[in-house]
Amino acid sequence: MVWIYISESLLYLCFSLLMGSFILQFIPERLKPEISIPKRLIQLSVLGIIFFSAAPVIRIILFLYEDIGLMLTMQNVLGGFEVGKAWNVTVILALFFYLFVSLFPVLKSKVLAGISLAFTFILLLALGWASHAASLTEWSGFVVHSLHFLAVTVWVGILLIVGWCSKNQENWLSYLKWFTPLAIGCFLTIMGTGIFLMTLVIDVNEYGDAWMLPYGQALLLKHLTIIPVLFFAFINGFWIRRKLQRQEQINPIPWLRFESILLFFTFVSTAVLGQQEPPHSIEITLGGSGSSAVFDYFYSGIIDPSMHVQFGLNTISTMFFIVAIIFMWLILYSFRKKAPASISFFMGLFCILSLYFGLIASIQ
Template sequence: MVMIGIISEPLLYLCFSLLIGSFILKLVPSAYRPDISVPKSVLMLATAGIGIFSFIPVLQVILYLYQDFGFEQTLKSVLFTFEVGKAWIFTYLLSNLLFIYIVWFDYRKNPLYAYIGIVITFILILALGWSSHASSIEQWKGFVVHTIHFLAVTTWVGILFVISWASKSHLNWMKFLRWFTPVALICFFITVISGLFLMTVVIDYKDYANSWILPYGQALLIKHLLIIPLLAYVFINSILIRKKIKNNDNFNPRPWAKAESFIVFLIFSATAALGQQEPPHDIETTIASTGSSKLFDLLYQGNITRDLVIVLGFEFNSVMLAMLALCFLGITILSYIKRAPILLGFTMSVLCVVAFYLSLMVSIQ
C-alpha cells in the first residue's frame, strides 16, 4: 500500500499542475506564449485522476483500521467522521463537477471558461490543504500555509509542464520568458518559505540531521538535494537560453524545459515517499517504534541507538565526493552550452544528487 501511495501522490500533483497550467496559459494572450494544444481528453483524465488519486490516503486509513471494526463500519466512519474522508467526499463531488464542466464547455474558446476552471481547481486545492498533515496539527495556520505552498508549486510547475510538452512550436519563447521567469521566481521563493514552515511542523531545525536516521529524514534530504539540479535547470532555461534564442531563431528550447520538468517530477516522487513515512515528531520515540532507515543502515558504519546524535565532519572522502558532485553540476550546465544530448545533462544532474548525498552520508561521525 505504501508503494501505491508513492506512485499515486506524484500523479495527483501532476493532475493539479496540468489543470492549473492549462487554464492559466489560456488566459495569456497568444502573442506572449508559444501556441499550445492541450486536448480536452487530457484535462478530463487529470480531473478524474484527482478524484481517484486523492482517495488513496483515505483507503490507507481504512485498511489500517478495518480489521478491528469491520470494513463496512470503518468505511463509513472514515468517510463521515475523519477530516481526510470528509475532504475526499467534497473533492470527489467537485472533481465530478469539473469533469462535466470540461466536457460541456471548451476552455480554449472563451477566456471566461478558463477563469471558472481555475476557480474550481483552486477550491479543490483548498480541500487538499484541509486534509493535509499540516492542517491536522496546526489547523488554520497549517491549512493556509499548505494551500499557499501547493498553489505556488502547481502554478509554477503547471505552466512549465504544459509549455514544454504541449506547445506546438517555440515561437514567442522570449516573450514567454519575460513574464514566466519572474512568476517562476516568485513561486519558487513562496514554495521555499512555506516549505520551511511545513517542515518545522514535523521536525525542529536542530533535529534535521538527526532525522536522516529515519526513512522520513532520508526522503526529506533527497528532496532537498534534488533542488540543486533544479536550480541549474532554472538558470539554463531562464538566463542562458535567452542568448541562444537571440542568436539562433531555429534553436528549440523545449527539450531543456522538458528536462527541468523531469527533475520536478522526481521532487514530486520524493515528496510522495515523504508522505508515506511516519513523521518524526520525536526522533527517539520514532526510532524505537519503527526502526532506522534501511538506506541509512547500509551506509552508516557505527551503532544506531535511540539517542544517536549526527555530527558532520568533512574529511578527504566526503570533500572529494562534494567536489565530484559540483563537477557533475558543472557538466550539466556545460552540456547545454556544448549542445550535448539532453539525456547526458539529465544523467549528470542525477549523479550530482547521488554524489552530494554520499558526501553527506560519508561525513557522518
C-alpha cells in the first residue's frame, strides 16, 4: 500500500512542476527572479504522469486478477473501469506531450509554453475524470475536483519552481506583488472546493466520527498540515515583503523552499486519503472494515459501529494544545530572530503532531 501513496504523491508533484514551469513563462522578466528550469525536469515530469497515474489501475488489477486471470483482468480494467479508461487517455496524451516537449523549445516560446500548458490542463482533466468525486455525481464532482486540483497545482507549482529554480533574489518584491494575491485566491478556491468534495463523502456533522476510520485520520492530518503552511505563507507573503521594502538583508529562498516541502506533505496526506475507503456511511464502514489502527491504539474504550465520538478537554489534551500554540509562536519567533528556515520548518512539524495528539487525547 505504501507504494501507492508514494506514486500518488509524486504524481501531484509532477503536475505541479509542469503547471508552475509553464505559467511562469507568461510572467515578464521584471516580475520574477531569474529562473533556470532544466528541460530534463519537464520531460521527467511528463513521464512521471504516465507511470505514477498507473498506480490505481495496478491496484485494481492486483485485487481482481486471481479470480479470472491476469490478462483478462487487465483487459476488463483498462476497457471497462473509468479509472482504466482515464489512464488510457492519459498515456496517449502524455506520450504526445513528451514528444512535443522533447522536440520543441517549450521554455523559450510563449506559444509553445501555451500549448504545453493546454496539454497539462487536459491531463489534469483526465485525472479528475478518474476521481472518486466524479463517480459520485454526473458533472459537479468532476468539475469541482478538477478545479480543486488546478488551484493546488498552480499555487504549489509556482512556489516550487521559484523556490528551487531561482538563481537570485532579483525582482522579489515585484514577484510577491502578483503571487501573494494569486496564492490567496488559490487557497480560498481550495477551501471552497475541498469542503464540497468532503461533503460528497461524509456529513460535516460526522467529521469527528470519521476519525475512527483510516479515511478520517488521513483527512484530519491533511487539515492540520495546512496550519504551518499558513504561517509560512504569512512569512513569505507579508513579513519578508515588509523587510525587503525596508531594504533589510534577508534571503527569502530558503523560506519558500520549506513552505513547498510542507505543501508536499499535504500531497502525501491527500494520496493516503485518496486510497482509503470513503465512508459514505460511517456506521456501515466501521462495521464492515473496522476502525483505524491508529485510533485503536489511542482509544481505550470499546468501539461500536453506532457510537459517536465525543470531545472534552482534559489535562493531557490541554497540555498538547498549549505546546502546539508554543510551536506556532516559535515559527514566527525563529524568523524574527533570523534563525535558519529549517528551525521554523521543524517547529511546524511539531505543531502538527501536538495538535493531532491534543485532538486525539480529547476524545472521550
